Amino acid sequence: MKLSSWEALKQYREDTKDEVSLLNPESTKIILAVGEATCGIAAGSKKIAAVLQEESKKMGLDNVEIIPTGCYGCCYAEPMVEVRIPGQAPVHYGYVNEEAAKKIIAEHIVKGIIVDKNVLRVEVTST
Amino acid sequence: MSVSQVRIALRNCGVINPENIKDYIARGGYDAMAKCLFAMSQDEVIDIIKKSGLRGRGGAGFPTGIKWETARRAQSDVKYVLCNADEGDPGAFMDRSVLEGDPHAVLEAMAICGYAIGAREGVIYVRAEYPLAVKRLQIAIEQATELGLFGENILGSGFSFTMRLYFGAGAFVCGEETSLMNSVQGGRGEPRLKPPFPANVGLWNKPTNINNVETYANVPTIIRNGADWYRGFGTEKSPGTKVFAVVGKVNKVGLVEVPMGTTLRDIIEGIAGGIPNGKRFKAAQTGGPSGGCIPAEHLDTPIDYESLIALGSMMGSGGMIVMDEDDCMVGIAKFYLTFTAEESCGKCTPCRVGNMRLLETLTRITDGHGVEEDLTSLENLGATIKDTALCGLGQSSPNPILSTLHYFKDEYLAHVREHRCPAGTCQKLVRYRITDKCVGCTVCARNCPVSCISGDRKQKHSIDQSRCIKCGVCFSKCRFGAIVKG
Amino acid sequence: MINIKINNIETEVPEDSTILEAARGLGIHIPTLCHLDLHDIKMVNKVGTCRVCMVEVEGRRNLLPACSTSVVPNMIVQTNTPKAVRARRTIVELLLSNHPRDCLSCERNLNCELQSLAHEMGIREIHYKGPRLHSEKDTSSYSIIRNSEKCVLCRRCETMCNEVQTVGVYSAIHRGFETVIGTAFDTPMLDTACTFCGQCVSVCPTAALTETDDTRNVWEAIQDPNKFVIAQTAPAVRVALGEAFGMPVGTRVTGKMVAALRRMGFDKVMDTDFAADLTIMEEASELIHRIQHGGKLPMLTSCCPAWVKFIEHQFPELLDIPSSCKSPHEMFGALAKTYLAEKLGVAPEKIVVVSIMPCLAKKFEARREELSSGGAISDVDYVVSTRELGRMIREAGISFNMLPDEDFDDLMGESTGASVIFGTTGGVIEAAIRTAAAWLDKDNPAPTIDFTQLRGSEGIREAVVEVAGLKLNIAIANGLGNARKLLTDIRDGKANYHAIEIMACPMGCVGGGGQPYHGNNIEVLKQRAVSIYAEDKDKPIRRSHENPQIQKIYADYLGEPYGEKAHELLHTHYHVRNII
Secondary structure (H helix, E strand, O other): OOOOOHHHHHHHHHHOHHHOOOOOOOOOOEEEEEEOOHHHHHHOHHHHHHHHHHHHHHOOOOOEEEEEEOOOOOHHHOOOEEEEOOOOOOEEEOOOOHHHHHHHHHHHHHHOOOOHHHEOOOOEEEO | OOOOEEEOOOOOOOOOOOOOHHHHHHOOOOHHHHHHHHHOOHHHHHHHHHHHOOEOOOOOOOEHHHHHHHHHHOOOOOOEEEEEEOOOOOOOOHHHHHHHHOHHHHHHHHHHHHHHHOOOEEEEEEEOOOHHHHHHHHHHHHHHHHOOOOEOOHHHOOOOEEEEEEEEOOOHHHHOHHHHHHHHOOOOOOOOOOOOOOOOOOHHHOOEEEEEHHHHHHHHHHHHHOHHHHHOOEOOOOEOEEEEEEEEOOOOOEEEEEEOOOEHHHHHHHHOOOOHHHOOEEEEEEOHHHOEEEEHHHOOOEOOHHHHHHOOOOOOOOEEEEEEOOOOHHHHHHHHHHHHHHHOOOOOHHHHHHHHHHHHHHHHHHOOOOOHHHHHHHHHHHHHHHHHOOOHHHHHOOHHHHHHHHHOHHHHHHHHHOOOOOOOOOOOOOOEEEOOOOOOOOHHHHHOOOOOEEOOOOOOOEEOOOOOOOOOHHHHHOOOOOEEEO | OEEEEEOOEEEEEOOOOEHHHHHHHOOOOOOOOOOEEEHHHOEEEOOOOOOOOEEEEOOOOOOEEOOOOEOOOOOEEEOOOHHHHHHHHHHHHHHHHOOOOOHHHOOOOOOOHHHHHHHHOOOOOOOOOOOOOOOOOEOOOOOEEEOHHHOOOOOHHHHHHHHHOOOOOOEEEOOHHHOEEEOHHHOOHHHOOOOOOOHHHHHOOOOOEEEOOOHHHHHHHHHOOOOEEEEEEOHHHOOOHHHHHOOOOOOOOHHHHHHHHHHHOOOEEEEHHHHHHHHHHHHHHHHHHHHHOOOOOOEEOOOOHHHHHHHHHHOHHHOOOEOOEOOHHHHHHHHHHHHHHHHHOOOHHHEEEEEEEOOOHHHHHHOOOOOEEOOOEEOOOEEEEHHHHHHHHHHOOOOHHHOOOOOOOOOOOOOOHHHHHHHOOOHHHHHHHHHHHHHHOOOOOOOOOOOHHHOOOOOEEEEEEEEOOEEEEEEEEEOHHHHHHHHHHHHOOOOOOOEEEEEOOOOHHHHOOOOOOOOOOOHHHHHHHHHHHHHHHHOOOOOHHHOHHHHHHHHHHHOOOOOHHHHHHHEOOOOOOOOO
């Protein structure tokens, strides 16, 4: 499909708003954004993404979507996972190993309990 | 200490799915391009970039708007927009992260530039060693083209712009813009004489605008938010933010984006969490092989293009390597010279032969054969290379030596006068000694691969210096901190 | 015109001037090394690689290379500030630190631009010491030796080969300190598309590129009592050899040259000019034959071996258009080992033919298998260049300048003015037209001799020559880049010529790769060409077919021009070659 005007671009933005992986208060979809830049992949994020996938399946979660993102800058803390639950502030996790990944599903996603040990606080003014 | 980052170039990195154009569009993507195509004249686009004060993030800090304006004024039926993604400084990965995390920002900016200067084709020169960046760029180009955001008659505006990738084969000098263009043309990566500058005679001898990845990544946001908004960040002469790859002896290795004018201390001790293991900060190397080492006494200097040059370093593309007391500054200078001597294209005499002679002198010093006159020789030859080399690579290659000579002369003197490496890293100069802390556990003696440590059980041991190969095994095996080096 | 100031002297210079040109206009000397501008042949090496000519320009932080920096209005230049002088000395010292510095035994001793530069700058000590680059010599070809250890990377050879000659053999390879000028994939020169024109050697400032030295072989042959050694000398040698002995450029030394060769011990001293006359007999016959019998046109001359190799590599589809004539010295060789052997009563295998040539490509040519009788006995055994002959004469202790003039030996020593002009661009075709005109226009008692419309120095020239009512379209190219243009037009069917003369070297053989170094001054070549035409003027006979020794050899031995015997001895064929 070719967009043929600026209006069409704006319309496209509107039309695809439910398909994007950003935090969307109107959606029921939970997004797990896994850092899959070179730094994340080198630290094992592909494996972590697979574990997250597997665990959510096990738990019967059908509203969880795992997406790759680029580098959030915290290469020291890779693999990183950002949890985006509609209606809640997003949470960044760092140093996520398999065990932590399982906990993120079991505790945070299923029970709503944040896995404190792996929470990463990064002060960023976004534009 | 808490210092907040400001993310403009990295605004989407780690946020969006870089392989899904819908994410980028949802964040306002391609609105800047559309705004230019439908609501702004070419001159207005250039004007906003000029007013924003955006300067080239590849190192030299040339005003981007003036570059665009020159290319716009150049008379030619064919012009090109080039993106320099040949990031090659050791320890730097800003551009890679942007391309991996937000490829569309760069593509959108290039199309905006194409509209502004009157070009129809964009070329991204990206390192082949960045396979993920390449893949994500390819996906991005494909998705954007499919939506009609590139190609013929974009969004029905009448403006057409196509994009293609060109892979660099790993020559550092191809990051130099004219070498890069020779490389794209299938030639040897060698710099051209300037003038003429690329804005007039560039790729295929046509007017060409070339900026690096980070510079482009700033453009869409500037167009959307305006020049004044952008000038709200940074300093008078260096508006906006800068991305640094902070690596080396810091607790939090990674990317930071901070407003220009932030101090080194805020970056290193604040965002990057300071030096690990309680060690003392010694120097920060900025600007890669073209830059220099900044010592502790200048940690509070607000960073911008001018201040770093005044300190004998430079902004460069944003690599920042932090060193602590265990790093030998002569060794650091040698590391960089090894790099530039190897990466010199060999075209001009000072860079080809001069850098090799500098490296040989440094090697003599770190091997313990240096004399005090060597330091004068380094200074003189370094100054001549800076004055005479053909391109930026050669003109800046002595900086790592000159800046360390300036700030850490004592260390050089220790090497040439006493044949001693204070940091204990120059392997040929290092001496391992066993102190009175030794309890005679014999671990060192049993692990020494050349059996040059002797001593009775429960008695202080000693090392036969004449046979020691300075492997450091004893030092790392000792559980009592009884072995020292230096 | 713009105003600038150099060393506090104000001057007005054209807008496109460089600082170097502006300074020269004021009599201010700025040392250079890589820079080379041979305007007439469009060889401009303005690459700014050596960084010797650095000067200070007000308002600029760095020093700038005078050779490649254009002047701008109100520029203020200082050429001799302490900073500039120190930088220049450092650069030269760096170059020397990576140079073998075996000047005493170097081919270019006393004739080396790097040596001169060091001398001029008074370098007495090299402060920067370190290992030199080590590199194997390439001695694979029979013509050119590459010694990268002596290379200063001025890139002149590259510019000459790639841009002027359009052969493209050289480029920089490897990186950093290891950078050398080399062939693609470091292929030995013999296996490349190199034509061995030797123009790279002509412009090399050092001994990084030199001719293959055949002088030892020649001395050995001369000293061997069982060998009968015959020298033959090419036309362009006699107007350049004097330069090797300090004589004014263009001095004609034919007689002294003959005397010197005799004193060196050659058994016979004969003339390639004789064979040039023979070439005209064959080539003019072939041209008339092709025109009258609807043969392939245009016909291209084939005297120049570099040009022949060029077409073999670059235009293999056009190999049916060059004349099948061997080059003159090869014709001479073939006859020396047949006709002469018979006449002199010497066994052919005892005869050693030494060609004294302005050319390096002839060395390769002499090794072509097809240029021998039955592949066993080469037509020509050794080729030495004008430069090598100069060295041999010195080595033999001959005071060249004091020699009397002597004449060539009989049988194959007599020549005409037509053969002399083979030595310059346009000469071969003029010589051919002189004979063709006389043959075609049988009733004309005084056919034209001087076809001045065919002379000149431009890279490509065209002329229409009217002979006996026949309009002949002639084209002439010198320099392979110019040849490429003509050949491309021919291939694309855009050209309509009867005959074309091509010489690989700028201005023809007077500018040959084996001639004494022109010292970066193209006027030298022009002066040699003037002397060539003067030598022609002074010859009593100026048409090849009127040469009595030529008439005799056809009557006694060869029979008809372009006939059976002539074909066997004087004609050849060409090979398709690849470009790697």
